[in-house]
Amino acid sequence: MKVHNFSAGPSILPKEVMQQAAAAVVELDGSGLSLIEISHRSKAFIDIMDEACTLALQLTGLENKGYKAIFLQGGASLQFLMTAYNLLEKKAGYVNTGTWSNKAIKEAKLFGKVLELASSKEANYKYIPKGYSIPEDIDYLHLTTNNTIFGTQLKDIPATGVPLVADMSSDIFSRAFDYSKFDLFYAGAQKNMGPSGATLVIIKEALFGKVSRIIPSMLSYQIHAEAESMFNTPPVFAVYTSMLNMRWVKSQGGVEKLGEKNKLKATLLYGEIDRNSKFTGFAAVEDRSEMNATFNLVNPEDAEPFDALCKSSGINGLKGHRSVGGYRASMYNALTIESIEILVDCMQTLEQKY
Amino acid sequence: MKVHNFSAGPSILPKEVMQQAAAAVVELDGSGLSLIEISHRSKAFIDIMDEACTLALQLTGLENKGYKAIFLQGGASLQFLMTAYNLLEKKAGYVNTGTWSNKAIKEAKLFGKVLELASSKEANYKYIPKGYSIPEDIDYLHLTTNNTIFGTQLKDIPATGVPLVADMSSDIFSRAFDYSKFDLFYAGAQKNMGPSGATLVIIKEALFGKVSRIIPSMLSYQIHAEAESMFNTPPVFAVYTSMLNMRWVKSQGGVEKLGEKNKLKATLLYGEIDRNSKFTGFAAVEDRSEMNATFNLVNPEDAEPFDALCKSSGINGLKGHRSVGGYRASMYNALTIESIEILVDCMQTLEQKY
Numbered sequence: 001m002k003v004h005n006f007s008a009g010p011s012i013l014p015k016e017v018m019q020q021a022a023a024a025v026v027e028l029d030g031s032g033l034s035l036i037e038i039s040h041r042s043k044a045f046i047d048i049m050d051e052a053c054t055l056a057l058q059l060t061g062l063e064n065k066g067y068k069a070i071f072l073q074g075g076a077s078l079q080f081l082m083t084a085y086n087l088l089e090k091k092a093g094y095v096n097t098g099t100w101s102n103k104a105i106k107e108a109k110l111f112g113k114v115l116e117l118a119s120s121k122e123a124n125y126k127y128i129p130k131g132y133s134i135p136e137d138i139d140y141l142h143l144t145t146n147n148t149i150f151g152t153q154l155k156d157i158p159a160t161g162v163p164l165v166a167d168m169s170s171d172i173f174s175r176a177f178d179y180s181k182f183d184l185f186y187a188g189a190q191k192n193m194g195p196s197g198a199t200l201v202i203i204k205e206a207l208f209g210k211v212s213r214i215i216p217s218m219l220s221y222q223i224h225a226e227a228e229s230m231f232n233t234p235p236v237f238a239v240y241t242s243m244l245n246m247r248w249v250k251s252q253g254g255v256e257k258l259g260e261k262n263k264l265k266a267t268l269l270y271g272e273i274d275r276n277s278k279f280t281g282f283a284a285v286e287d288r289s290e291m292n293a294t295f296n297l298v299n300p301e302d303a304e305p306f307d308a309l310c311k312s313s314g315i316n317g318l319k320g321h322r323s324v325g326g327y328r329a330s331m332y333n334a335l336t337i338e339s340i341e342i343l344v345d346c347m348q349t350l351e352q353k354y
Numbered sequence: 355m356k357v358h359n360f361s362a363g364p365s366i367l368p369k370e371v372m373q374q375a376a377a378a379v380v381e382l383d384g385s386g387l388s389l390i391e392i393s394h395r396s397k398a399f400i401d402i403m404d405e406a407c408t409l410a411l412q413l414t415g416l417e418n419k420g421y422k423a424i425f426l427q428g429g430a431s432l433q434f435l436m437t438a439y440n441l442l443e444k445k446a447g448y449v450n451t452g453t454w455s456n457k458a459i460k461e462a463k464l465f466g467k468v469l470e471l472a473s474s475k476e477a478n479y480k481y482i483p484k485g486y487s488i489p490e491d492i493d494y495l496h497l498t499t500n501n502t503i504f505g506t507q508l509k510d511i512p513a514t515g516v517p518l519v520a521d522m523s524s525d526i527f528s529r530a531f532d533y534s535k536f537d538l539f540y541a542g543a544q545k546n547m548g549p550s551g552a553t554l555v556i557i558k559e560a561l562f563g564k565v566s567r568i569i570p571s572m573l574s575y576q577i578h579a580e581a582e583s584m585f586n587t588p589p590v591f592a593v594y595t596s597m598l599n600m601r602w603v604k605s606q607g608g609v610e611k612l613g614e615k616n617k618l619k620a621t622l623l624y625g626e627i628d629r630n631s632k633f634t635g636f637a638a639v640e641d642r643s644e645m646n647a648t649f650n651l652v653n654p655e656d657a658e659p660f661d662a663l664c665k666s667s668g669i670n671g672l673k674g675h676r677s678v679g680g681y682r683a684s685m686y687n688a689l690t691i692e693s694i695e696i697l698v699d700c701m702q703t704l705e706q707k708y
Contacts, residue, residue, distance in 0.1 A: 003386035007393045010590055018379055018388045025376035032357035032668070034372045036549035036595070039361045039671060073427035073551065074572060077586035081570045107570055190587055195390035197427065197551045197589030216435045216461055218428060232431035233544055235551030236364055237591050241390070314386070317393060 004339035007317030008148050008292060009170065010190040012334045013241075014248050021195075021241040035240055040233050048240050049229055055246035056200055059255055060172075060179040066206060070221070071229045071239050072199045075188040076100065076169045079199060083142065083165055083184065084108035085219050089211045093117045093138045093162070097154075098125040098147040099323065100167060108142070111213075117141070124323070125150040127284035134160045139210070140183070146171035148191075149321040151283040151294030151328065157181045163207065171291050172200070173249050174333055175259035183207055184221075191291070192249075192333045194242030197235045249333065258333050265331045265340050266290040272344045278302055278351045282324055296326030305354050309346040318343075358693035361671030362502050362646060363524065364544040366688045367595075368602050375549075375595040389594055394587050402594050403583055409600035410554055413609055414526075414533040420560060424575070425583045425593050426553045429542040430454065430523045433553060437496065437519055437538065438462035439573050443565045447471045447492045447516070451508075452479040452501040453677065454521060462496070465567075471495070478677070479504040481638035488514045493564070494537070500525035502545075503675040505637040505648030505682065511535045517561065525645050526554070527603050528687055529613035537561055538575075545645070546603075546687045548596030551589045603687065612687050619685045619694050620644040626698045632656055632705045636678055650680030659708050663700040672697075 005012040024035040028044060038045055049071065056069040072078070080103055084092070091113035094105045097120060108114045115138065118129035125147060134141055140163040145154045148170045157164070163183035172187040179185070184203045190196035201221065208222040217223050217231065224231050229239075252258055270288060273281045273295045282294035297303055310318055320326040329343060359366040378389040382398060392398055403425065410423040426432070434457055438446070445467035448459045451474060462468045469492065472483035479501060488495055494517040499508045502524045511518070517537035526541040533539070538557045544550035555575065562576040571577050571585065578585050583593075606612055624642060627635045627649045636648035651657055664672055674680040683697060 001386070005387060005391055007391065010391055010394060010587065012391050013388070018390065021390075022376040022379035025372055025379060032355070033359060033670065034367070036372065036375075037359055037361065037364055037366050040364060040550065073429070073432075073589070075427070075586045078427075078572045081572055103571075107572075110568060110570055188587060190590075195591055196394065196587045197592055214464060216464055217457075218432045218435055218461075232429045233364065233542060233550045235427070235589060235592065236544075237549055238551055238589065316387065 001314045004313070004315045004342055005317055006315060006329045006331070006335070006339070006343070008321075008328060008330045010196045011330055011332050013194065013245055014334045017241065017244045017248055020244050021237070024240060025237070036237055040230060040236060045236060048243055049234065052239050052243035052246065053229065055243060055250060056202060059246060059249055060202060062179055062202060065180060066204055067202050068205055068225045070201045070203070070224045071234055071242070072201055072224060073197065073235055075196070075199055076167050076186060077103065079167065079186040079201065080104040080107040082219050082221065083140075083186070084111040085213070085215055086221050087140050087163070087165070087184070087207065087210055088112040089139050091115060091138050093134060093141045095119070095129060095132070095141070095143050096121060097128055097144050097152060098150045100147065100169070101144045104142060104144070104167065112139070125152065126282065128152050128154055128287040130156070134158065134162065136161060138162050140165045142166070146289055146291050148292050148330070149323055151289045151292045151324075152287040153289035153291065155287070171289070173246070173255055173258070174262055174291055176256045189238055189242050194245045195238050198238035198242050200242070261337070262290045262331065262333065265335065265337050266293065268337065268340050268344060269293050269329060269331065272347050276347050276351050279347060282326065291331060293329045293331065294320060294324050294326065296320075302350060302354060306346065306350045309349055310343070313342050313346055315343060315346065355668045358667070358669045358696055359671055360669060360683045360685070360689070360693070360697070362675070362682060362684045364550045365684055365686050367548065367599055368688045371595065371598045371602055374598050375591070378594060379591070390591055394584060394590060399590060402597055403588065406593050406597035406600065407583065409597060409604060410556060413600060413603055414556060416533055416556060419534060420558055421556050422559055422579045424555045424557070424578045425588055425596070426555055426578060427551065427589055429550070429553055430521050430540060431457065433521065433540040433555065434458040434461040436573050436575065437494075437540070438465040439567075439569055440575050441494050441517070441519070441538070441561065441564055442466040443493050445469060445492050447488060447495045449473070449483060449486070449495070449497050450475060451482055451498050451506060452504045454501065454523070455498045458496060458498070458521065466493070479506065480636065482506050482508055482641040484510070488512065488516065490515060492516050494519045496520070500643055500645050502646050502684070503677055505643045505646045505678075506641040507643035507645065509641070525643070527600070527609055527612070528616055528645055530610045543592055543596050548599045549592050552592035552596050554596070615691070616644045616685065616687065619689065619691050620647065622691065622694050622698060623647050623683060623685065626701050630701050630705050633701060636680065645685060647683045647685065648674060648678050648680065650674075656704060656708060660700065660704045663703055664697070667696050667700055669697060669700065
């Protein structure tokens with residue numbers, strides 16, 4: 001039976017990407033060697049890293065615009081620390097839209113004053129705050145563009161003159177978006193970029209050297225950028241597979257075309273959530289994420305038959321995060337509309353039969 | 355033609371490990387899902403992480419002895435920073451045996467006083483310093499057990515009452531060794547443990563909470579240990595493949611049996627280096643590494659024919675590091691004695707024909 005993978009992350013990637021990655025683990029391009037046993041200083045791997053960095057800039061429309069793409073390790077969690085280490089001299093503004101924003105705020109507080117400019121905590125992060133005022137003297141404003149756990153997504157980038165920093169872990173490469181409004185953004189790979197173990201950072205070169213503190217080598221954006229992501233041994237498999245997946249994104253027509261497909265998928269699922277008497281959506285309608293749809297049952301006693309229906313249809317990874325309960329359908333780039341249709345069928349069957 | 359992979363790292367792993375890893379990237383254990391698309395919170399992956407941690411303690415003889423094995427990201431380079439962040443309150447002692455020791459010293463200096471207790475820098479790190487005195491009031495003594503670039507290896511662990519910390523990136527799991535003499539040791543995976551992208555840290559639990567500074571979450575050993583290496587999304591592929599490789603190490607008879615094989619391999623190669631009039635060894639004989647043999651040509655003009663001989667025999671990755679020049683033959687666990695024999699053949703052919 002085909003498995004429909006709605007996992008929030010690590011999550012679905014295109015079948016062809018996984019097959020190409022697996023083939024390279026056996027042997028890379030007829031070299032007689034596995035991808036994972038070649039030197040990262042070999043021409044073969046330098047070419048892979050170059051292509052990965054170039055694709056990341058191309059897909060975000062930032063080639064030749066003063067930005068540098070770098071591949072690191074440690075996920076978004078290490079970025080919570082690195083952004084502050086590298087940019088927070090006196091004070092920074094953060095918008096608190098959920099679990100990951102909170103973690104970013106916690107780490108930043110070790111390095112300077114953190115102003116929580118807005119928060120939707122009082123409503124269990126059901127919505128994205130808007131219309132808050134942004135001081136002009138902060139070192140940067142930090143946003144989370146998509147909140148995996150709560151199923152909310154930033155639609156309008158706030159207008160500001162201060163450097164804009166964003167955690168885009170769960171929606172990078174998923175929609176047409178004006179990436180040039182950001183001075184630094186980062187993404188753990190394990191949603192729309194590739195397997196876990198690599199982190200993409202795209203940073204304006206003008207941001208280097210902005211703080212007076214001494215930054216340890218491994219936490220310095222400038223050191224990694226100047227070393228072309230090779231300051232130390234990179235996570236070869238994760239970078240290679242991310243590169244394959246970015247090739248796939250490009251072959252699909254880039255973020256514009258994938259964004260259209262993602263909108264169709266989300267419209268289909270949210271339409272059913274709103275229509276079906278058995279379900280209720282969690283996030284505020286105008287802030288609904290096209291990546292992660294959060295929804296609950298009206299009657300908790302329907303959980304047993306609904307879970308059984310999902311299981312018998314091959315649906316995997318639909319359980320909601322404990323902070324929200326209910327269900328979370330993650331609809332990343334590689335998830336096909338067919339998988340959404342199967343889920344909608346299960347929802348309709350529940351309504352008709354129970 | 356079979357490739358004989360002498361690369362210093364990322365480096366050779368057993369063929370069967372690479373084949374099993376590749377198969378899991380296509381589908382993990384009949385689950386219908388790829389290893390790289392499952393949740394790290396799934397039972398399947400928790401079991402993998404548990405087995406990896408258990409195997410690491412078993413192979414080092416440290417099970418049930420107050421140690422914790424954790425898998426992190428960032429390689430040994432991040433450990434240079436983390437060891438100091440977590441353990442350096444006032445001053446620490448470092449032994450400088452090469453490039454990697456130097457990098458460790460550089461990062462540690464950001465956190466406290468660093469005493470360079472001994473160094474072989476004046477001899478381009480040809481030997482391992484011995485007989486230096488170790489102050490009793492340092493927070494820890496830091497050693498590098500194997501110096502990949504210079505081809506030296508620590509044979510006798512210095513006797514001391516202070517906590518002993520070691521970078522074992524390039525010789526962990528390669529020999530019978532009294533790991534219990536160390537309080538903390540770490541290894542980037544990409545030599546004898548697995549693919550790049552994972553870092554193993556084995557730490558005595560008694561070391562937690564030893565410094566007064568606040569440690570950022572991602573740099574805290576205690577936080578990662580308490581979260582069972584799942585504080586954030588781990589590098590799934592690198593941990594899984596390391597687990598497969600540790601299974602292989604165990605199946606080969608563990609570090610004792612592999613240590614015997616590695617000694618045979620090293621004896622064969624060093625024997626030829628010493629016998630052959632065309633070559634001269636670089637490292638001091640008593641400190642020679644069983645993992646990385648460094649050697650030079652007596653006459654530089656022999657480089658062209660020797661390189662051609664190596665190439666026609668399928669030898670890969672033999673070029674020495676620029677700090678030493680000449681050649682470096684890395685002989686990690688998965689390299690067979692057959693590959694050493696092929697190299698010795700090339701050396702003998704050079705002597706006979708040129």
